[in-house]
Amino acid sequence: MTSSKEPVLETRELTAFYSDFQALFGISFVLNEGETVAIIGANGAGKSTFLKSISGLLPRPPSAVRLDGRDIGALPAYEVVKLGIALVPEGRRLFSSLSVEENLLVGAYGRRDGGPWNLAAVYRLFPILQERRHAPSTTLSGGQQQMVAIGRGLAAGPQYLLLDEPSLGLAPLVVASIFEQVKQLSVRNIGILIVEQNATAALSAATSGYLLESGAVADSGPDLLDRPELTERYFGVRGVVRGDGAPAMAAVLGPALGAG
Numbered sequence: 001m002t003s004s005k006e007p008v009l010e011t012r013e014l015t016a017f018y019s020d021f022q023a024l025f026g027i028s029f030v031l032n033e034g035e036t037v038a039i040i041g042a043n044g045a046g047k048s049t050f051l052k053s054i055s056g057l058l059p060r061p062p063s064a065v066r067l068d069g070r071d072i073g074a075l076p077a078y079e080v081v082k083l084g085i086a087l088v089p090e091g092r093r094l095f096s097s098l099s100v101e102e103n104l105l106v107g108a109y110g111r112r113d114g115g116p117w118n119l120a121a122v123y124r125l126f127p128i129l130q131e132r133r134h135a136p137s138t139t140l141s142g143g144q145q146q147m148v149a150i151g152r153g154l155a156a157g158p159q160y161l162l163l164d165e166p167s168l169g170l171a172p173l174v175v176a177s178i179f180e181q182v183k184q185l186s187v188r189n190i191g192i193l194i195v196e197q198n199a200t201a202a203l204s205a206a207t208s209g210y211l212l213e214s215g216a217v218a219d220s221g222p223d224l225l226d227r228p229e230l231t232e233r234y235f236g237v238r239g240v241v242r243g244d245g246a247p248a249m250a251a252v253l254g255p256a257l258g259a260g
Contacts (some may be wrong), residue, residue, distance in 0.1 A: 041212035107152030
């Protein structure tokens with residue numbers, strides 16, 4: 001097995017296009033096994049496009065996406081899922097005609113062999129879903145629907161989980177609960193990539209972050225929350241200071257950053 005200290009999911013000079021419009025410009029990125037990495041940036045920065053490119057929903061150069069040293073950029077989305085990369089899409093995208101459990105079983109349809117994730121494991125992570133397993137997905141709260149969306153991704157048995165805006169439309173307390181579950185997933189050795197408009201929550205849950213600007217990496221590192229120079233450079237405001245005297249970039253990043 002590849003060491004957790006070695007890069008296992010990576011992009012190399014990744015580009016992406018919508019017809020003649022270029023959305024990504026040479027993004028190089030690394031996600032180690034068991035890490036959580038956040039992708040932040042303003043509206044239109046290319047964050048969601050980046051996830052779609054990795055997961056095979058957009059065309060990309062064959063060698064631009066690699067898994068365990070293998071080029072997978074030419075593979076369609078269903079083959080990428082079989083290799084252990086699952087996308088939880090923005091807006092949850094549940095099947096409204098199906099129950100909670102049926103939505104979860106859809107995720108398990110093309111699951112890769114092995115791995116600890118099955119219905120029982122998903123229900124242990126989100127006990128409320130077991131209680132409501134026969135309920136139509138449309139009767140759930142927004143937070144419960146997000147749990148189903150994440151559970152559906154986990155049911156595929158992924159080694160890497162890509163989360164696109166998991167806090168979208170949710171109340172702050174629900175967001176805190178969702179991100180607490182995300183932290184548990186990283187402990188279980190799943191690599192997690194989060195695209196999130198709530199930069200504070202995403203970076204607090206992550207071991208590292210990437211800041212995208214106009215489809216390119218503008219900055220990266222494990223300390224983006226505590227670098228006030230970024231607030232001046234990209235958002236035109238000075239970093240604020242916490243009560244202990246340390247810079248608190250989170251206080252300005254949260255409202256300044258949006259989806260994209």
